[in-house]
Amino acid sequence: MNTVVQKSRFGVAQIILFLSISILVVVVAVPVLLILFNAFWVNGKFNLNDVIRIISEPDTWQALMNSLIIAAGTTVGSTIVGTFFAWLVTRTDLPYKGFMKGMFLVPFMLPSFIGAMAWKMLLSPRAGFINKFFMTYFGLSGPVFNIYSYAGIILVEIMYLFPFVFIQVCGALERMDPTLEESARISGAGLFTITRKITIPLVLPSILSGALLIMLYSMAHFGTVAVLGIENGIFNIPTLIYQRIHQSAGSFSSIRTGTVLATILVLTAAFILWLQGKILSRGHYQIIAGKSFRPMELKLRTLRMPLFIFCIAYIGFTIVLPTVVIFLVGGLKTYGLPFTWENLSLENYKFILFKYKVTRDAIWNSVTLGLSAAVITMFAGVMISYVIVKMKVRGKGILEFLGMLPFSVPGSVIALGVILAWSGKYGVNLYNTVWIILVAYIARYMAFSLRANSAALEQVHDSLMEAARVCGASMWQTLKDIVLPLVRPGMLASFFLIFLPSLRELTVSIMLYAPTTRTIGVAIYTLNEDGETVVSAALAGIALIIIVTGQLLVERFLGKKAHR
């Protein structure tokens, strides 16, 4: 019994590590490096002056400023709205709080560029339904509100982004030990003082972390600005990259501009994430309760009904109204006709589902792309997370660094990166095929998969695997019989976290599509740009139905699992 298994230098662990590193390098690192390289190297030489020249061009400078203005406005607005509603549904006696909470999370599901389209129909200066209504019946000479403006863009982004703060603050308030507030009360402080001096400071890390997420998202956000800004010449970084690449069909100078702007986006994103990590690690107090009574509720008294009506109005105005408009316009024979029964039909819906090749292709492309990207990214994510969370191998540090990358690379940057990497310059030409979109999707959604799978793997205690090994199972058997079954919920979650958003993806696909490889998002956007408003709205309606149904099914299905 003296056989000792010689530990080989290239065991299973090394193979897994190598594979994981390769995936991240090929899918994420190479595109990002190519962007940096193209931004700073001209004719084989490092050239910073050229970078500065490009940034100081009026158009690029304006786009940079616009990104900042819009992101700043959106962040401040969403933080206020999100924190206020979170406080309202967790700390007051507002009626139907559970329902309200659910409704405030709905914007998470709705693609913001579809929302932007709806608001364009409602509030465009001349043709918007609301503006027209006021001009016709109240004799106003001009529009009530012009959505083609900074304010319009910021307001629409707030409507769709505030849940980032809302959900973080809700979570923090619900987990917070209620005796922290009760002890302030017995100390003599009134509810207003407690909210100001105790509650808000204690959840401030959560508020800031949500705010930074919104900032990150808004800086790199394409859809809303593309739909509402272009009319009045408001471009932000992603829309300018798109416009340049699109107009010049990939000329060298437009790619250069694109890479410089993309570099700025990556650096900003990295900075924001660094800041967020700093805030979370320093300010994360242990405020989670042991035993606890339900937290006290502020009695709103005379404000109860007004605030309730305000919430209902908010939900009606920002969620129900735009959705209804999309479906109604989707049913019109021609855009511009009034909403009467004679003018409404299901013809458009039938047309795009069964007859129109462009939209049928788009739906097919989105579904197959989403499924493939979700499956591939799910498995790659499990493997990479496993190495990062569980394995002790040399060279893991590289992987940990690479694993951070997907989080800080915005969609438009990924799109530009894959164009640089896969356009034939390095032997493989995927440009104008669906494959380039697939590669970009994998890079874009890797972060989701890593997050979900790492969280699931951290729940699996090392001793569970050690116990399997002691029982005589090999490493593969342990993985197959112990680890995989235990992380399956995390894997499923990552699958849907990728599949559902990919159905409405716009930022990446718009940069990469060819006439036959439109996705749903691209089809909606381009049809709308081409003036096919009713068809575009009908397709948006179909997309909303698919996404919301999918989301509800997932919640029912995975929600039950979690309670087991």
Next chain:
Amino acid sequence: MSHIRLLNVTKRFGDVTAVNGLNLEIEKGECFSMLGPSGCGKTTTLRMVAGFEDLSEGEIHVGERLISSRSKNWYLPPEKRDFGMVFQAFAVWPHMSVYENVAFPLRVRRLPAAEIERRVKDALSSTNLLAVSKESPENLSGGGKQRVALARALAINPDVMLLDEPLSSLDPHLREEMRFEIRDLQRKYGFSIIYVTHDQAEAMALSDRILVMNLGVVQQIDTPLNVYNHPVNRFVFSFIGLSNFLSVVRDGDGFRLRGGERLPEGLKPTQQDKVVGESGERISLASRPSEIDFCNEENCLRGVVSRKSFLGEIVDYQIKIGDQEMRVQKSRRAPGPNVDETCSLRLLRPFWYTEI
């Protein structure tokens, strides 16, 4: 007139009656403990006194003030009651320094700066926290955090101090130390304490009087000594200290074990026990494992040793009597029977209760 008075205090949550018709008077400077298993209503009672729960019935007075009354629809909010309170989970604010935590109740009351400074210093020195006053409570141990909570409660110099299982989150050795510190602070400041705990040793060590509660109903209110020596019912007997119960039925003049032999002559309830034991009625014969002797006489309970374990200073016997069991604890120096041997037992202080 007593300082704190609870009159017919009742609290219902939906169909559940958490506290049922509680009447209670607590003197100024008294340390009063509420003891009971979890869910017995003790914490709810404390929270009603604090003002975090309103009353379904009854009223509460403190000193001259009426603080809660159902019938008069009067409810003084917690922040107006001027009590000190310490919670189980410490509830010190991690975003403020130790000093600011203690100063908070004074700042809320808008006291002059010099006064705040003086009072905070005083509270901090009473709790040995002066050295760490600039630090964040996050950096302190559990005992340190609880001292901050105590100092914060002391700062306003309250006449009533409410303690909600304040020591349950601490290590056992720290708990004993803190008990005495709380007692010392009370002597120095002279406040009344209402102390909620499920730990009987803690209640015994600290209190002038103890209330034992079960299922929202008061079982006994008395001094620690009396509660231990004269439990009024089977629940109190079983809740305080170790206990044995033998189920017995009346048999003519005497009693017999349920389904077994007659009890020894003279082992029957006295006038004090207030138990008659109607014919056919089951009653409990209660005893403490430490108040039982082995004997050699005829007129004793007879049983067989089924288990014997050494617990260091004491030896713990499990003895089978008929189909029932009893525990006996003796000093390891005292002689005793071995496993499977027959033995005779004499109960030194038998108690009799109606069975629940």
